[in-house]
Amino acid sequence: RYFSQNNLERILTIMKNHSYTPSPSQSDTITALIADLNFETEKLNPETLNILMMPLFQTIPKAAEQLLNKSILSLIKKHDIEFIEEWISPLKSHCQGLETYEKLNQIIQLKNDLEQLQSLGELYYEFKHHEKAIECFSWEMEFKPNNPKPVQWLSKIYRDMGMQLESDAYQQHSLNLQKKVTG
Known part of the structure; x- marks a missing residue:
């Protein structure tokens, strides 16, 4: 039944x-x-x-x-x-x-491992928990300001969430970081 x-x-x-x-x-x-x-x-x-x-x-x-x-x-x-x-x-x-x-x-x-925020953010992203992923990548960006990876992830997440302005801003920041690292 x-x-x-x-x-x-x-x-x-x-x-x-x-x-x-x-x-x-x-x-x-x-x-x-x-x-x-x-x-x-x-x-x-x-x-x-x-x-x-x-x-x-x-x-x-x-x-x-x-x-x-x-x-x-x-x-x-x-x-x-x-x-x-x-x-x-x-x-x-x-x-x-x-x-x-x-x-x-x-x-x-x-x-609780501050050295693993990048990996933790990626896992939260896989579970579609954007807020937690953003939190992890934002902290990672604070701890490692010259690393473009968390910035690229933030751009991707904001794009996925339909927040194009924020995504574009992080994309530009990522490009600036890459120029600084290579140039």
Whole structure:
């Protein structure tokens, strides 16, 4: 019944509470529901999905990985990294080796290392957390004023955000830095 209603949350709840293994066609339905999932428009709450996701890792691991990716992308926009670290802890045994999990671990390891702001900013950018990426690159620019890399990243992020004036200003600053370094 929940499959015909496309109710992903109920399907995952049944899988968890009743050790239900979906048929191949039901697995296809779950995979399609996850592929179409948009946390901006769905009433599904990513904060509660970590527990519901567990059986999915055993039955449809690719769909579970996709749901994990979407959940983290949604959560990172609303919560600090400590919340996400706590959120993912019940899933650790299922997530070892998954690219998103490994990148999240990198953020956790680098978050307080002032020598790694460039790498941290790039990771936040990959997670589409522009504000945190801007913060990292801005600090990197302060600590290393002659390095054009953080300036180039700031230009790119502002362009991605549709802020062309800011992007152009950082682009020009980057060119000036490169001229200073080479000339």
